[in-house]
Amino acid sequence: xxxxxxxxxxxVLAIAAAAFLLSLLWEGPRSLYLHAVVICLDCIGLx
Amino acid sequence: MAGKGRRSRRGPDRYxxxxxxxxxxxxxxxxxYFSTRSTYAGPLKGACAPGLNCYACPFTVxxxxxxxxxxxFVLLREKAARLFLKGLGVLLYVGAFLSAVGALVGRxxxxxxxxxxxxxxxxxxxxxRKGRLPGWVSALRYPVLVGLVFLLPLTTGAAWFSRLCPxxxxxxxxxxxxxxxxxxxxxxGWFFWLKAALFCALVLWCVPVYRxxxxxxxxxxxxxxxxxxxxxxxxxxEESACSSCGICSRACPVDLKLPGGISSHACIRCLxxxxxxxxxxxxxxxxxxxxxxxAAR
Numbered sequence: 001x002x003x004x005x006x007x008x009x010x011x012v013l014a015i016a017a018a019a020f021l022l023s024l025l026w027e028g029p030r031s032l033y034l035h036a037v038v039i040c041l042d043c044i045g046l047x
Numbered sequence: 048m049a050g051k052g053r054r055s056r057r058g059p060d061r062y063x064x065x066x067x068x069x070x071x072x073x074x075x076x077x078x079x080y081f082s083t084r085s086t087y088a089g090p091l092k093g094a095c096a097p098g099l100n101c102y103a104c105p106f107t108v109x110x111x112x113x114x115x116x117x118x119x120f121v122l123l124r125e126k127a128a129r130l131f132l133k134g135l136g137v138l139l140y141v142g143a144f145l146s147a148v149g150a151l152v153g154r155x156x157x158x159x160x161x162x163x164x165x166x167x168x169x170x171x172x173x174x175x176r177k178g179r180l181p182g183w184v185s186a187l188r189y190p191v192l193v194g195l196v197f198l199l200p201l202t203t204g205a206a207w208f209s210r211l212c213p214x215x216x217x218x219x220x221x222x223x224x225x226x227x228x229x230x231x232x233x234x235x236g237w238f239f240w241l242k243a244a245l246f247c248a249l250v251l252w253c254v255p256v257y258r259x260x261x262x263x264x265x266x267x268x269x270x271x272x273x274x275x276x277x278x279x280x281x282x283x284x285e286e287s288a289c290s291s292c293g294i295c296s297r298a299c300p301v302d303l304k305l306p307g308g309i310s311s312h313a314c315i316r317c318l319x320x321x322x323x324x325x326x327x328x329x330x331x332x333x334x335x336x337x338x339x340x341x342a343a344r
Contacts, residue, residue, distance in 0.1 A: 009279045012150035019143035026136030033093030035118045035137075036102045036110035039086060039232070042206045043103035043114065043215035044223055045239035046232055 058322035059331070063159060067168075070098060070160035075106035075218075084229040095144040098161035099267055101212070103219030105226065113266050115141040116196055117206035124204050145267075149274030157261055157268050158315040163214040164261055170253035178255045179302050184263045185313060192266040208266065210238065216246040257300045262313060272312030279333050282309055282316060288328035298323035 023029065041047050074096050077087040087108045096102075096109035115137055122134025148156065157164055171177075195208040209215055220242065223232065252259045261268050284306035295305040298319050303311050305320055306329065321329045 005277055005281075006279065008277045009150045009274075012146050012274070012277075016143040016146040016150065019139045019146070023136045023140035023143060026132040026139070028133075028136030028138075028140030029093045031122070031133045031137045032095075032110055032115050032118065032140060033090070036092045036114070037086070037088045039223070039228065039230075040101070040103040040114060040206075040209060040215070040219065041233065042209040043101050043111075043212065044220035044232075045210070045216065045242035046220075046235065047205075047210065047238055 059318040060322045063317060064165075066159045067162070067165040070156075071162040071165060074098065074100045074109055074160075074162060075104060077106045077108050080105040081226070084227070086228065095141060097148055097156040099163045099212075099214045099265060100161075101215045101218040103215060103223065105219075105222050105228065107218070111209075112141050112145060113196060113212075114206065114209050116266075117200040117208055120197060120200040121204050121206065123201060145270050146274075149271045150278055152280040153275040153278035153316060154268060154271045154312075154314060155280055155316040157265075157271065158317040161261075161267075162218070163265075164258055164315070166217060167249075167253045167258045167260055170250050171257050173254045175254040177257075180256045180259055180262055184259075187263045188265065188269045191264050192269045196266045211242065211245060213242075213246040213249045213260065216242045258315070261315060262301060268315070269312070272314075275312055275314055275316075276310035280316075280331070281333070282314070282318070282321070282329065282331045284309055285328045285330060288326045290326055290328075292325070294323050294325060295320035295329060 080086060086105050089108065091108040092102070092110055094109055095112040095115060096107070099113065100107055100109060100111060102109070102111045102114055119134045119137035119141060122130055122137060125131050125134065191208070195211070199205070199207040220239065224235075249260055256262075289306055296303065299305055300317060300319060301313050301315060303309075303314055308314070309320075309329075316331075318331060321331055
């Protein structure tokens with residue numbers, strides 16, 4: 001059961017790595033960066 | 048803390064406050080804001096913070112993953128294929144981050160890193176009657192996640208969780224109002240005061256209840272909670288050593304019925320139960336001793 005749990009976690013990590021690589025194709029980190037560097041007016045209630 | 052059983056302070060819990068303070072400083076180290084009056088714009092701003100840490104905070108150098116998710120859903124509304132794909136990219140990126148952290152350590156960052164969790168714990172120290180969170184209230188976190196983080200941004204194009212987020216008020220609005228940036232901000236409207244009222248209500252809620260936001264609202268805790276039972280970091284009970292005395296249940300700040308509920312989604316992995324167990328029956332780690340012995344055979 002413990003081994004099964006490790007396998008499940010490693011499988012999720014592998015899927016996360018694949019999703020990260022796929023996100024690079026569509027500029028995921030860059031889009032998040034461009035959004036995050038601007039002061040989020042929603043976050044501070046000044047919309 | 049009254050009514051929470053014996054706390055021996057011999058185990059990991061003694062280091063937790065230090066870890067939380069370190070988390071606060073590591074996620075918000077941009078003290079140059081005091082002199083520059085402009086927020087950090089370096090490459091780390093494209094990386095997600097392992098905790099609810101508002102990216103409107105003038106001192107932060109990371110992005111909030113919940114804000115990132117909402118931004119991804121807002122972009123999915125765009126008709127232009129290029130923007131739609133960018134939205135998909137953001138969702139995959141933030142989803143990969145959340146899954147990776149979840150698969151490694153589950154809700155451990157909630158108990159050991161999250162600055163907003165630390166704030167609620169400090170608010171809980173204020174004098175007043177202490178009580179439990181009714182069970183049904185903790186189920187609110189699912190409609191919050193699906194409604195405010197997924198569906199409303201997708202259907203209305205606005206980041207509704209961020210609009211109401213009390214962490215955004217504490218970490219973003221208050222510091223920016225107190226120390227305004229060089230670039231002038233729009234004037235304060237009624238939404239700001241609504242947000243302030245929600246924040247005050249949360250502070251009042253924190254006095255009787257331990258970390259109510261984490262247990263009833265937080266989308267990050269909800270997602271990482273799903274991994275508590277299957278992540279590499281484990282908290283386990285050695286059944287042969289457990290005398291079922293119930294001390295661990297009484298020590299649990301989120302009122303879990305232990306040791307049965309040790310993998311519960313609600314567990315913030317504060318490890319107070321490990322400290323409290325007089326038999327040493329609760330163990331934690333990436334590979335607990337039981338498995339090490341199994342592997343050696």
